[in-house]
Amino acid sequence: MRTISLAFILYVFWLVLSGYFKPFLLIAGAICAVLCALAAGRLNAADEEGHPNHLILRTPTYYPWLLWEIAKSAWSVTKIILHPKLPISPTMSVVRASQRTAAGIATYANSITLTPGTITADVQGNDLTIHALVADGATDVEGGEMDRRVRAFEGGA
Amino acid sequence: MTLAVDIASWVLIVLGSFFTVVGAFGLVRMPEVFTRMHAASVIETLGAGFLIFGMCLQAGFTLVTLKLLFILALFFFFAPVVTHALARAVLHAGIEPKLAEDRRAAAKQRLAASGEGRQP
Amino acid sequence: MFAVAAVAILASLALAIARAIAGPTLFDRVLAGNTVGTLAILLLAVFGFLTGRPEFLDLGLTYGLLNLIGTLAVLKFFRYGDLAHDDDAGDRAR
Numbered sequence: 001m002r003t004i005s006l007a008f009i010l011y012v013f014w015l016v017l018s019g020y021f022k023p024f025l026l027i028a029g030a031i032c033a034v035l036c037a038l039a040a041g042r043l044n045a046a047d048e049e050g051h052p053n054h055l056i057l058r059t060p061t062y063y064p065w066l067l068w069e070i071a072k073s074a075w076s077v078t079k080i081i082l083h084p085k086l087p088i089s090p091t092m093s094v095v096r097a098s099q100r101t102a103a104g105i106a107t108y109a110n111s112i113t114l115t116p117g118t119i120t121a122d123v124q125g126n127d128l129t130i131h132a133l134v135a136d137g138a139t140d141v142e143g144g145e146m147d148r149r150v151r152a153f154e155g156g157a
Numbered sequence: 158m159t160l161a162v163d164i165a166s167w168v169l170i171v172l173g174s175f176f177t178v179v180g181a182f183g184l185v186r187m188p189e190v191f192t193r194m195h196a197a198s199v200i201e202t203l204g205a206g207f208l209i210f211g212m213c214l215q216a217g218f219t220l221v222t223l224k225l226l227f228i229l230a231l232f233f234f235f236a237p238v239v240t241h242a243l244a245r246a247v248l249h250a251g252i253e254p255k256l257a258e259d260r261r262a263a264a265k266q267r268l269a270a271s272g273e274g275r276q277p
Numbered sequence: 278m279f280a281v282a283a284v285a286i287l288a289s290l291a292l293a294i295a296r297a298i299a300g301p302t303l304f305d306r307v308l309a310g311n312t313v314g315t316l317a318i319l320l321l322a323v324f325g326f327l328t329g330r331p332e333f334l335d336l337g338l339t340y341g342l343l344n345l346i347g348t349l350a351v352l353k354f355f356r357y358g359d360l361a362h363d364d365d366a367g368d369r370a371r
Contacts, residue, residue: 074203081183089257094264113237121244174285181289
């Protein structure tokens with residue numbers, strides 16, 4: 001099942017890159033996509049962690065909120081950069097990720113890093129060391145709203 | 158209609174240019190390596206996002222738009238990986254960031270007291 | 278309008294290269310190098326529109342993939358002095 005969805009995604013990638021729709025190229029792309037998917041299956045790269053296709057359908061529940069958060073915090077970082085006094089107060093803290101799967105923890109850590117103003121600097125099991133540009137940013141992450149949303153996004157997996 | 162799309166894409170491209178320059182300016186202005194990463198991530202999120210959406214509007218509904226969206230997805234998934242790898246490498250190299258407030262020890266104690274985290 | 282974007286990206290490139298030259302640590306330079314890569318992709322896309330040749334986007338995609346691998350390889354090399362280092366093996370031994 002995962003192999004099929006991976007082959008399908010690879011084939012779409014081939015079509016987007018080539019842009020030619022001649023029979024030979026279409027068939028060659030299909031063969032390449034299937035071979036790559038089979039090789040990924042043998043490498044155990046297409047497992048629940050490497051190709052989390054059960055999360056694809058759930059993206060509308062989380063990504064719009066994440067994009068809005070990114071826009072808000074990028075704007076606040078922009079204001080800090082352009083502020084003449086450069087009012088930064090770098091803070092480090094440790095938060096615990098409550099997700100159960102590796103893909104969930106990776107999503108949470110990447111969401112923290114993708115949001116300007118906060119970086120995941122280290123991961124030890126479930127504990128993420130974060131660095132924030134201002135103390136408020138660290139307080140927001142410790143508040144755990146993003147953690148709850150990623151856990152809901154991860155679902156019952 | 159075409160004019161409206163043109164104006165929207167111009168606004169997006171100008172906004173993207175603005176955030177790109179601001180991010181690069183922050184890269185030069187920030188005092189040390191961790192704070193510079195925050196400035197660089199402004200380029201990779203808002204700067205690249207606005208520029209690419211602006212170009213998507215110019216391209217219309219073609220293969221070019223799909224390629225642009227692939228590039229945006231590339232940024233979306235790879236930028237945090239690189240930033241995280243960099244931050245981790247800096248910490249492991251023994252460079253301690255200059256901090257206004259260090260909550261690590263207190264937070265660790267609190268988490269240890271609450272217990273039952275899944276440890277690897 | 279694309280000319281404005283191109284000029285803005287070139288100015289950002291100049292600032293990023295200034296940071297790469299100024300350092301002071303290795304990691305500042307790696308960060309600046311990664312930012313230069315990001316800006317180069319954007320510049321390739323904008324330049325494709327400026328000259329009406331969207332083939333430049335393919336170069337941008339390839340450059341994006343190489344940029345990730347290149348940055349990670351440099352970081353790994355300077356941490357272990359070895360590109361084929363197996364981090365998990367060390368964890369198992371401990």
